[in-house]
Amino acid sequence: MQNRSVDFNRQVTIKLADVRLQEALARLQTRFVEGRKAVISEIHDLQDTRDAAAEIRDRVLNNLEHWLLHFEQQATRRGAIVHWAETGQDVNRIVAEIAASHGVRTAVKSKSMVSEECGLNEALEAAGVKVMETDLGEYILQIAHEAPSHIVAPVVHKNKDEISDLFAKIHQLPRKTGIAELCREAREILRPAFLNADMGISGANFLIAETGSALIVTNEGNGRLTTTLPRVHVAITGIEKVVPTLEDVCTLLRLLPRSATGQSITNYVSMLTGVRGEHDQEGPEHFHIILLDNGRSSLLGGEMQEMLRCIRCGACMNHCPVYQNIGGHAYGWVYPGPMGSILTPLLGGLENAPDLPNASTLCGACAVVCPVKIPLPDLLRKLREKQLNAGMKSRQETFMLRAWAWLALHPNIYALSTRIAVRLMQRAAGHDKLLHNLPGARGWSDGRDFPAPQGKTFRELYRQGKHR
Amino acid sequence: MNAREKILGRLRDARPADDSSAIKVQQHLAWHPRGPLLPLPNDLVAHFVERALKLSSDVLKAAERTEIPGLLATYLAERALPLSGVCWPQLADLPWDAAGLTMQPRPASNLDLVGVTGAFCAIAETGTLLLLGGEKTPATTSLLPETHVAIVDPARIVASMEDAWALLRTEFKEPPRTVNFISGPSRTADIEQTVTLGAHGPYRVLLILCPV
Numbered sequence: 248m249q250n251r252s253v254d255f256n257r258q259v260t261i262k263l264a265d266v267r268l269q270e271a272l273a274r275l276q277t278r279f280v281e282g283r284k285a286v287i288s289e290i291h292d293l294q295d296t297r298d299a300a301a302e303i304r305d306r307v308l309n310n311l312e313h314w315l316l317h318f319e320q321q322a323t324r325r326g327a328i329v330h331w332a333e334t335g336q337d338v339n340r341i342v343a344e345i346a347a348s349h350g351v352r353t354a355v356k357s358k359s360m361v362s363e364e365c366g367l368n369e370a371l372e373a374a375g376v377k378v379m380e381t382d383l384g385e386y387i388l389q390i391a392h393e394a395p396s397h398i399v400a401p402v403v404h405k406n407k408d409e410i411s412d413l414f415a416k417i418h419q420l421p422r423k424t425g426i427a428e429l430c431r432e433a434r435e436i437l438r439p440a441f442l443n444a445d446m447g448i449s450g451a452n453f454l455i456a457e458t459g460s461a462l463i464v465t466n467e468g469n470g471r472l473t474t475t476l477p478r479v480h481v482a483i484t485g486i487e488k489v490v491p492t493l494e495d496v497c498t499l500l501r502l503l504p505r506s507a508t509g510q511s512i513t514n515y516v517s518m519l520t521g522v523r524g525e526h527d528q529e530g531p532e533h534f535h536i537i538l539l540d541n542g543r544s545s546l547l548g549g550e551m552q553e554m555l556r557c558i559r560c561g562a563c564m565n566h567c568p569v570y571q572n573i574g575g576h577a578y579g580w581v582y583p584g585p586m587g588s589i590l591t592p593l594l595g596g597l598e599n600a601p602d603l604p605n606a607s608t609l610c611g612a613c614a615v616v617c618p619v620k621i622p623l624p625d626l627l628r629k630l631r632e633k634q635l636n637a638g639m640k641s642r643q644e645t646f647m648l649r650a651w652a653w654l655a656l657h658p659n660i661y662a663l664s665t666r667i668a669v670r671l672m673q674r675a676a677g678h679d680k681l682l683h684n685l686p687g688a689r690g691w692s693d694g695r696d697f698p699a700p701q702g703k704t705f706r707e708l709y710r711q712g713k714h715r
Numbered sequence: 716m717n718a719r720e721k722i723l724g725r726l727r728d729a730r731p732a733d734d735s736s737a738i739k740v741q742q743h744l745a746w747h748p749r750g751p752l753l754p755l756p757n758d759l760v761a762h763f764v765e766r767a768l769k770l771s772s773d774v775l776k777a778a779e780r781t782e783i784p785g786l787l788a789t790y791l792a793e794r795a796l797p798l799s800g801v802c803w804p805q806l807a808d809l810p811w812d813a814a815g816l817t818m819q820p821r822p823a824s825n826l827d828l829v830g831v832t833g834a835f836c837a838i839a840e841t842g843t844l845l846l847l848g849g850e851k852t853p854a855t856t857s858l859l860p861e862t863h864v865a866i867v868d869p870a871r872i873v874a875s876m877e878d879a880w881a882l883l884r885t886e887f888k889e890p891p892r893t894v895n896f897i898s899g900p901s902r903t904a905d906i907e908q909t910v911t912l913g914a915h916g917p918y919r920v921l922l923i924l925c926p927v
Contacts, residue, residue: 271907278908292751299750306743312726313740325889331719383914384905400905407907430903430911437915442825457744458890468858468901468916475854475893486722491743493880498750500876508904511766512841515916516896523892526850528822530892540722548729 248366248394252579252591252600259606262573268404272574275403279565282509283616289511290501300502301620303495304556307456307487311547314456314489315538321459325521327534335365338539342367342448342481343374345535349479351376351445355437357463357470358382359450360398360559361483361539363581364594367448378448379440381469383433390417396575398582399507399561404574437469447473447531451484452558453499454536457492460520461536464503464513474519480531482519486538487555499558502618506560542594550629554589556619563613563623569606578603585613585623592630601639604630662706669700749877759839760869760924766842767922770899771912777925784814787864790921791816791829796862800829804851806866822853823860830860830917836871836879837922841898844922845879848893857897863917865897868927 251258262268290296307314319329332338338361346354354376356362368389371378380389384402388395391413395401402410407426414432415422423429449470451461461482463470474480490496504510523530546555564570564584575583579600580591588603597604604627613623634640635648654661676682676699685692703711716724756762764774775786791798799817802809807820823830832852834844844865848854857863873879876896883890901916912918 274908278904289753290751291754295751303750309730310732310736310739311730312723312732313736315723315726317740317744331717331722333718333721337718381915382905383903387905400908402905403908410906426906426909427911427913429906430914434913434915438825441915456740457747460890460894466901467903467914469914471854471858471895472915475848475858486726491740492747494747494749494877497876497880501750501753512770512843512896512898514770514898514901516898518890518894519892520890520894521892524849527848527853527892528850529853529855530848538722540718540725544722544725544729547726 248363248581250580250591250595250599252595252603254579255577255600255602255606258577258579259573262577267406267409268574269572271404271406272571275397275400275565276571279400279507279509279561283506283562283565284509286505286509286511290505296498296501297618297620299498300618301556303490303498304558304619306491307489308547308552308555311486311489314491315486318454318456318459318489321456322521322536323459325459327459327521327536330535330537332537332539332541334541335367335539336370338362338365338483338537339367339370341535341537342483343371343376345479345481346371346374346376346446349445349533351479353377353379353440353444354446354448355379355381355440355444355469355473355477356385356448357450357465357473358385358401359448359483360395360581361450361485362448363395364539364541365483367483376446379437379444381437381441381473382465383430383467383469386433386437387413394576395581396583397561397564398559404576441469441472441476444477446479446481447475447477448481448483449473451482451488451536452503453490453496454484454488455491455493455496455518456489458518458520460518462496462516462518464500464516466508466510466514468515471515471517474517475530478531479533479535480519481535481537483537483539485543486540487543499618503558503560506562506616506618546593551589551593551626553621554586554593554626556621557586557590558619559586560618562616562618566612566616568608568610568612578606585627586621589623589626589630597630597633597637597639601634604634662704665704666707669704672699673701675699752875752877753840755839755874759872759874763837763839763842763872764924766839767899768842770842771902772842772899772920772922774922774924777923780925780927781810783866783923783925784809784811784816786923787831787921788814788816791862794919797828800831800860800862801827801856802831803833803853803856805833806831823855823858825859827860829862829864830856830858831864831866832856834865834867834871836873836882837867838874838876838879838896839872840875843876844897846895846897847883847887847891848895849891854893854895857895858916861913861918862921863897863900863919864921864923866923866925866927869924870926
């Protein structure tokens with residue numbers, strides 16, 4: 248997927264004025280935020296469980312080479328073929344080669360955000376393979392030619408009426424208005440695609456080193472159909488998704504669905520290992536697993552490594568006041584919200600997403616809900632530091648920050664200048680004690696008034712107190 | 716140098732391995748420790764039923780195997796559902812005909828509307844079934860039909876997913892191609908975050924608890 252993050256500020260203005268989007272985002276907040284709250288309390292020692300989850304992810308990341316090698320060995324022993332891809336283009340090339348070698352003409356796909364990184368669908372279509380997305384949300388986006396706006400609920404930005412119109416137009420069937428009817432229509436359109444597809448493409452929420460398995464967490468059943476019916480199964484995921492043992496997966500699964508959709512468990516947790524057994528009457532004859540780097544290895548061993556713990560639950564975006572107001576598309580790439588504001592610049596270049604590390608109030612809600620305890624606000628702050636040090640901030644912002652730093656290092660001048668500033672603001676405020684216009688911050692004061700400081704400065708009061 | 720070597724080389728540079736790196740992997744695999752578990756009541760069967768109902772599964776109880784066809788026939792008739800379908804071969808000997816049901820012991824096709832399976836075990840913590848795919852336990856039976864019926868032996872209800880893996884390790888050398896944890900009928904909330912039962916998999920899941 249093309250990175251359009253550089254356009255962030257312009258997109259924000261558009262999204263804030265989009266009434267339908269604002270309604271959709273309000274719904275997300277009630278369903279996902281309230282949903283999580285209702286079930287996360289089922290975990291009595293939540294903090295211990297989060298600590299354990301973070302430890303599981305760190306154990307893998309601190310020794311990633313050896314865990315990947317063990318995974319590869321086990322997966323291969325069971326008959327899977329493991330491929331390594333440096334970039335999204337490499338993934339596309341590998342999948343096209345697999346398709347060609349097995350004479351694949353049609354493919355069904357269950358949801359995979361990693362494949363969105365690669366722009367896989369377009370590449371396969373160009374290679375002559377017809378690809379059909381089968382997750383309801385992703386299918387809607389495919390026929391509407393749009394990108395996902397949330398990593399768990401990709402079509403959150405669309406309402407039912409838009410989907411009714413879209414289905415009536417594309418399916419050439421009488422327009423349905425009920426959500427259940429729309430779901431049935433999609434089921435009936437997609438079922439033949441599953442039955443006829445030569446290849447199934449899935450992601451993998453986790454790779455299990457112990458057994459060489461890919462594990463996928465789904466609700467609709469399309470993941471099961473995709474990985475059971477076609478004769479070729481291709482699973483695509485990031486190199487960081489390895490988890491050591493079956494027990495470790497259990498701990499992560501207590502947190503992932505609860506954090507993501509407010510479910511104690513998803514409808515289906517499917518673990519796929521190797522190819523169909525000798526006497527099996529179903530299941531794929533060929534299983535390919537593609538491990539994508541795409542910049543992930545550059546995070547390892549550095550100050551941003553903790554980002555690689557991410558298990559893609561989406562809780563950080565659901566709870567983010569910025570995401571809640573602008574939705575996912577404004578972020579410009581595959582991953583929105585706080586995790587996206589860190590991953591997008593790290594994987595696609597800070598210069599291509601200069602606004603994203605700043606698209607946060609640093610309120611800390613994301614860090615509180617993160618199931619694997621990624622210190623998201625700290626990582627955002629580190630990216631801001633990088634920007635300043637690399638001279639990527641505007642001249643005005645750099646000047647302000649430098650001036651502030653200088654003032655903070657000179658307490659007497661700091662005291663004097665705040666005293667003068669306070670007096671000036673009091674004088675400018677007038678009777679209602681409000682500033683209607685802040686020089687240098689018009690954008691802020693256009694929409695609200697700034698209360699003028701009252702009375703004396705803290706330092707003045709402190710000095711008075713000492714004399715008393 | 717190919718992509719594999721390049722990626723592994725970068726990982727090695729970022730996190731230099733020492734002699735103990737490979738050993739640590741083997742030690743953790745051999746030990747496979749459990750994380751924090753949820754406290755559960757002593758009556759696992761009751762807890763399983765409570766959680767399964769919460770997931771929108773239906774639950775019936777049979778005192779012995781021969782009662783299963785009658786219970787199922789009533790359940791299907793009450794909902795005006797078809798009285799025929801497919802079942803796992805191990806269930807072929809049940810008196811289906813006597814209850815007015817036609818059950819064929821073969822994997823499901825797209826046309827089959829009822830699929831009857833067993834379960835490897837079930838998990839009380841979440842009200843979940845564990846099904847293992849195989850020659851005599853096809854995965855499609857629980858997937859393609861609109862109604863999935865699973866016969867669950869109460870003696871095989873374990874507390875947690877960890878316990879289910881322990882059982883798998885004891886009874887099998889390694890997991891089969893397909894391992895499915897099933898928690899109620901398939902669902903989607905993609906349209907307006909409104910939960911709708913019956914997405915691409917079954918619209919309803921009936922659990923019949925019966926000692927085997």
